Amino acid sequence: MSPTLLFPSLDISGACNGWGIRHAFFSAIRFTFLLALILALAPAWAKEAAPVAEDPEVERRMIDLSEDLRCLVCQNETIAASRADFANDLRREIREQMQANKSDKEIVDFLVARYGDFVLYRPPFKSTTLLLWFGPFILLLGGAIALLVYLKQRRKQIQEPALSDQELKHAEDLLKERKG
Amino acid sequence: MTRFLLPLGIFVVLVGFLLVGLNLNPRQVPSPLIGKPAPEFQLQQLHQAEQTLTSKDNLGKVWLLNVWASWCVSCREEHPLLVELAKSGIVPVYGLNYKDQRDDALRWLKQFGDPYTVSIVDPEGRTGIDYGVYGVPETYVIDKNGIIRYKQIGPVTVEALQTKILPLVKELELQG
Numbered sequence: 152m153s154p155t156l157l158f159p160s161l162d163i164s165g166a167c168n169g170w171g172i173r174h175a176f177f178s179a180i181r182f183t184f185l186l187a188l189i190l191a192l193a194p195a196w197a198k199e200a201a202p203v204a205e206d207p208e209v210e211r212r213m214i215d216l217s218e219d220l221r222c223l224v225c226q227n228e229t230i231a232a233s234r235a236d237f238a239n240d241l242r243r244e245i246r247e248q249m250q251a252n253k254s255d256k257e258i259v260d261f262l263v264a265r266y267g268d269f270v271l272y273r274p275p276f277k278s279t280t281l282l283l284w285f286g287p288f289i290l291l292l293g294g295a296i297a298l299l300v301y302l303k304q305r306r307k308q309i310q311e312p313a314l315s316d317q318e319l320k321h322a323e324d325l326l327k328e329r330k331g
Numbered sequence: 332m333t334r335f336l337l338p339l340g341i342f343v344v345l346v347g348f349l350l351v352g353l354n355l356n357p358r359q360v361p362s363p364l365i366g367k368p369a370p371e372f373q374l375q376q377l378h379q380a381e382q383t384l385t386s387k388d389n390l391g392k393v394w395l396l397n398v399w400a401s402w403c404v405s406c407r408e409e410h411p412l413l414v415e416l417a418k419s420g421i422v423p424v425y426g427l428n429y430k431d432q433r434d435d436a437l438r439w440l441k442q443f444g445d446p447y448t449v450s451i452v453d454p455e456g457r458t459g460i461d462y463g464v465y466g467v468p469e470t471y472v473i474d475k476n477g478i479i480r481y482k483q484i485g486p487v488t489v490e491a492l493q494t495k496i497l498p499l500v501k502e503l504e505l506q507g
Contacts, residue, residue, distance in 0.1 A: 223360060223465035236430070237465055240456050265463040267363040 370461035377450035409486035417446035
């Protein structure tokens, strides 16, 4: 089985998105193949995942860095984890840049310059992402304020006597009438 | 009455967000390279391997760079359009044969027609990384000063040609 059959996928109709029934069908087949292969070769597979580069230190650094980077083909996967060809290329690129003594920041800048902030799983802190960073806290604060206001109103309602004396008497009379 | 207005308002806003979100295409990741100089390259040509083409060779003209491969299914979809576009002579189309085998690529062009003024090869996808390619096909519009003006992600469609690419090419042609 050729590796391209299992992991083709730079084509926009790739392995990890479901454009069209046909593609979904093929990716289902591919997935079944993959699953079978994983099950059959599980021990060998684990070995295969061992560092392929000559330098295990670079490999570890590369994995560390690429765990925070998004694969643009399989957008819910990191570049470290994705089997897409694209991720493979980027891992190679990162590995080579590390061997050329580039710092992590330089490598991330290199990727952002080409693929944009989307490649980062940790969005940068800047004016366009303020809402992204603070939005949840603003919502939380809003919720807390709404809860407080509600509780205060409720307490006031409870403290107010539900019935006046006259109403109470009227109610008792009605109840007695029923019994009698 | 106001008791229901607030939740209803929140609900409507939420539905609005979801509606917009549903109509966004997550595959269309805007390229940070728009408005920036096209990354330089010097690559072998597909037909004459001994000749190269560099990004600077095209300075002074508006051109399209179409990233394609023989293994790419969606490329077949856009290919007739590219052939037609090349025939019209409106704008030269250059092909970047991406992570492909030379034989396969040549056979593919013979079978489906060759719209490219020149095809260059990027067998390892390195120029692809420089251009921010993450799916094939992709098409770039590059102006006379070598600035990327537009990127089409996925196949070129009639609609994209008519509403975006051709008007942009016309506009860029008029510029100095």
